[in-house]
Structure formats: structure tokens, C-alpha cells
Amino acid sequence: xxxxHLIAACLALLLxxxxxxxxxxxxxxxxxxxxxTENSGLFKYLLPLFTAKTGIEVRVVAVGTGQAIKNAANGDxxxxxxxxxxxxxxxxxxxxxxxRFDVMYNDFVVVGPAADPAGVSGSKDVVAAFKxxxxxxxPFASRGDESGTHKAELALWKEAGVDVKAASGGWYRETxxxxxxxxxxxxxxxxxxxTDRASWSAFGNRGTFKIAVEGDRKLFNQYGIMLVNxxxxxxxxxxxxxxxxDWVLSKDGQAAIxxxxxxxxQQFFPNAAAPxx
Amino acid sequence: xxxxxxxxxTAWAMLTGFDPALWSVVLxxxxxxxxxxxxxxxLGIPLGAMLAVARFPGRxxxxxxxxxxMGLPPVVIGLLxxxxxxxxxPFGVLHLLYTPTAMVVAQTLxxxxxxxALSRQVIEDLALxxxxxxxxxxxxxxxxxxxxxxxxxFSLTTAVLxxxxxxxxxxxxxxxxxxxxxxxxxxxxxxxxxxxxxGNIALALALGLVLILIAVLVNVAVMGLRATAARAAYA
Numbered sequence: 158x159x160x161x162h163l164i165a166a167c168l169a170l171l172l173x174x175x176x177x178x179x180x181x182x183x184x185x186x187x188x189x190x191x192x193x194t195e196n197s198g199l200f201k202y203l204l205p206l207f208t209a210k211t212g213i214e215v216r217v218v219a220v221g222t223g224q225a226i227k228n229a230a231n232g233d234x235x236x237x238x239x240x241x242x243x244x245x246x247x248x249x250x251x252x253x254x255x256x257r258f259d260v261m262y263n264d265f266v267v268v269g270p271a272a273d274p275a276g277v278s279g280s281k282d283v284v285a286a287f288k289x290x291x292x293x294x295x296p297f298a299s300r301g302d303e304s305g306t307h308k309a310e311l312a313l314w315k316e317a318g319v320d321v322k323a324a325s326g327g328w329y330r331e332t333x334x335x336x337x338x339x340x341x342x343x344x345x346x347x348x349x350x351x352t353d354r355a356s357w358s359a360f361g362n363r364g365t366f367k368i369a370v371e372g373d374r375k376l377f378n379q380y381g382i383m384l385v386n387x388x389x390x391x392x393x394x395x396x397x398x399x400x401x402x403d404w405v406l407s408k409d410g411q412a413a414i415x416x417x418x419x420x421x422x423q424q425f426f427p428n429a430a431a432p433x434x
Numbered sequence: 435x436x437x438x439x440x441x442x443x444t445a446w447a448m449l450t451g452f453d454p455a456l457w458s459v460v461l462x463x464x465x466x467x468x469x470x471x472x473x474x475x476x477l478g479i480p481l482g483a484m485l486a487v488a489r490f491p492g493r494x495x496x497x498x499x500x501x502x503x504m505g506l507p508p509v510v511i512g513l514l515x516x517x518x519x520x521x522x523x524p525f526g527v528l529h530l531l532y533t534p535t536a537m538v539v540a541q542t543l544x545x546x547x548x549x550x551a552l553s554r555q556v557i558e559d560l561a562l563x564x565x566x567x568x569x570x571x572x573x574x575x576x577x578x579x580x581x582x583x584x585x586x587x588f589s590l591t592t593a594v595l596x597x598x599x600x601x602x603x604x605x606x607x608x609x610x611x612x613x614x615x616x617x618x619x620x621x622x623x624x625x626x627x628x629x630x631x632x633g634n635i636a637l638a639l640a641l642g643l644v645l646i647l648i649a650v651l652v653n654v655a656v657m658g659l660r661a662t663a664a665r666a667a668y669a
Contacts, residue, residue, distance in 0.1 A: 187532055187613075196632050201616070218532060218613035232521030233531055337631025362633030390521055392529070 185214035186397045189234035192335045195219030197355035221304030232390030235398035240380045241305035254383035261425040267370035269349040283373040287317040294328040296348035301331025310351045355424040441639035463621040467601035470541030482553025483579045503547035512610030515540040532613040540607040545597035552593035
């Protein structure tokens, strides 16, 4: 009887050896990118076109630019596709990536509640608007996550001469999370938010919020693409990654980017023709 | 508030529409979490049983540590597994990062302390009852452990289900080690997080309702099996 117990116990332990299978496609690359390109739906539109043409599957890990660069630096990805030019150039200079190319741009906008407590709605001067928000102590929700958008925002505060670190926890609120989460929080507490236009266009939970500030040249948002350095990380799929970069920069790829629309409006503007470096 | 009503309507439409994209996400969720729970149980139940019967110096400390580990934040486990599996990490050569296997590894680590700690408690209670019986049989420790696990098997399902609940519900670990890659590592919880970040609150909530339903179905299945087995055992 005990013997039977023993056997049954052993069986009970051995049975659940149920491995989860990874569906490994033969040809794929991992692209470290940002939430704006993923959340706006750009990749969902763009990547099938590339895959249909080349048979290369593109797996996107969408995180903040800071984290994307860090992941790429660890070699966890073949291509980096982000929007913080200064950091990208630093990354290339440090040997993390081969060469950086401009891909496209869009712009940042400041969104805020219809009540507009800082009186900035309709402004085309983002620095003046930031000064007004700070002067009135109107709530402002910041990403606070070292993403491309967060860095652009910090540069604008610096230009406005506002010390946001001192105001943090008061009218200045760092959510420490992604664009969408920060927009949700901002809408929830009636706080102004700096966001890229594509994320805002695709955002579904707007409440009374609308665009308060747009059209300032300082709100320019450049995206760059680069191959993670195979000399540093031998496993990087240089051929496949480069094929993706070449396609994105090609006439076809650029036209596809221009063709991506939300509610009939173009979201990203290809500008690969004039490489900056 | 209208989001709530819309969520139920959307959830219903998704379930009755048999959206293939939804089902592949649901299947991956189940595969990853059930896989993790299976491995964690295979390791955790014997570990718990051994801790239940063993007496050694520092045992109290080990038990406190094990119980405390039940509260490990998924994000921390995710980071840990990321650092291990990263191309720059010690296991980078395995190329497991951003695969379902990496997600199973992370969830196994997350669930193991829960299964082990709860098993330990269940089996220790039973061991006290059986102490004289084992002594009269002159049964060794290995035999005692096996017998205890077998006789406690119905109570142990609760430990396993607690582990499953933790695994299927967590988002922090699978987000980091899986990368939430569309059609590769996207599971229910990471989809919910993504849709929330897109501001699609009703859709996110609808997916949450589907997730709850699946958790209920898994529990019903396990309880059904348990009842059938119990009837067979005591008939």
C-alpha cells in the first residue's frame, strides 16, 4: 500500500513537465524602440510591409528611450529606433551602435484641461507657456522616466528657467511611467502634459483635454535609427538589422511612414534624405 | 462610468467573436503561467515537504525567509531574470531573452516560494498527525515525505492554485523579460497594460474580464479534477 503511495507521489511530481514552446521564426530581428511608435500604431502599419517584402519578422520591444538605449547597450536587440538625438549620438560615439540615421520627425504638443488654469491655450510659444504654468503653479504631469519625451521636457524647463526638481511633489508631478500612463494620470488630475503628437492622436481616454500649445519650432521631435554594434555584440544580426534600416531609409520605407495616418492626419514626417551625420 | 458598461459589451463581443488574435494571447498566457506553475510545483512541493519534516539549526530563519519571499515584487524578479538572460549577462548565450521561455523562468521564480511555503504549512500539519504512525512503521525520511505529499494532495491543490493566481495575474516580470512583443511574447496582462497606456480603458477592462473568466475556468477545472479524484480515492 505504501509502495503504491510512493509511486503515485512520484508520478504526481513527474507529470507536470509541460514545457512552454517558443515559436521561433527562422528570420527575425529585435528592435528596441519607444512607446510613441508602438502606441500610435505606426509599427503595426509599417512592419507588415517590410516583412512581406523581405520575409524578416521584426520584434519590437517598446520602452522609454532611456531604457531602450540601455537594453541596446547590453546587446539585447539588433536595431535601436528612438528619439533623443543627443543621447543617440553619445551612444554611437561610445561604440554602442554603428551609425545613426535620421528617419522621421513629428512634434511634441502640450495638452491640458479645457479649463486651462494657466491660460496658455492657443499659445505657440512653449517656453512662455511653461513659465506661465510654473508661475500659476498649475499642475503639470511629467514622464519622469528619462525617456526622449522627458528629456525634451526637461530641456524646455531649463530654457524657461524653472527648477522643477524643487517643485516636484507640488504642482510638478513626476509619474515615472510611460507616455500613455502619464496621459491617463494627467487627465485624471487635470494636469498639463507634454506628449508627442502621435501618442496623443491615438490616445483614447482624453476626457476634456485638448491641445493647448503646438507649432513652436522648439517642439520638434526627431527620430533616429541605428544598428547595434556587431563588433561589440557578436550575436547581433547585422545583415537582417541593416536590411531593416536600409528599408526604413529607402524611398519605399519613407513613403510608408508618410502614409501612416490617424483619423486622416499624417503623424510622422520622413526626413531621411538629409542625413545629419 | 460608461467605460464599465462598454467593457462588458466588448468582453462579450470578444468572447463570442472568437477573435484569433485574442485567443493566441490567451493561449500564450495559459502556456506560460501553467508551465511556470508546473515547474514550481514539481520543485516547490517536495521542497516544502522536506522543510516540513526536517529539523536543523536555522530552520526558523529559513521559514521566515521563504514566507517573506512570497511577497517578492514581480518587477524585481523581472529585473533579476533580465540581468541573467541579457546578452551581457551570464546566460546571454542561451538567447532566451524576449522569448516565452524567459517568461516561464521568471514566473517560476515568482511562484516557487508561494508553492513551497504553503506546501510546507499544509504538510507540517499533517506530519504532526502522522508522527506516531511513521514511527511505528520505522519509515525513513524520504518515505515519510512521499507519503505526506500523496496524502496531502487535495490540500496541496490550493497551494498550486495560489501559485497559478499569482502567475496569471502578474505583469511586471513578463513585461521586462518578454518585452511584450506582438504575437511573440504578448500575454493577457501585458496587453491590458498596453491598452491602458493607449487610453483604451474599456478595451483594457474587457480584457481584464476575459482574464478573470479564464482564471475561474482553470480553478473550476482543477476543483473538478480534485473532486473526481477524491471520490475515487474514498469510494
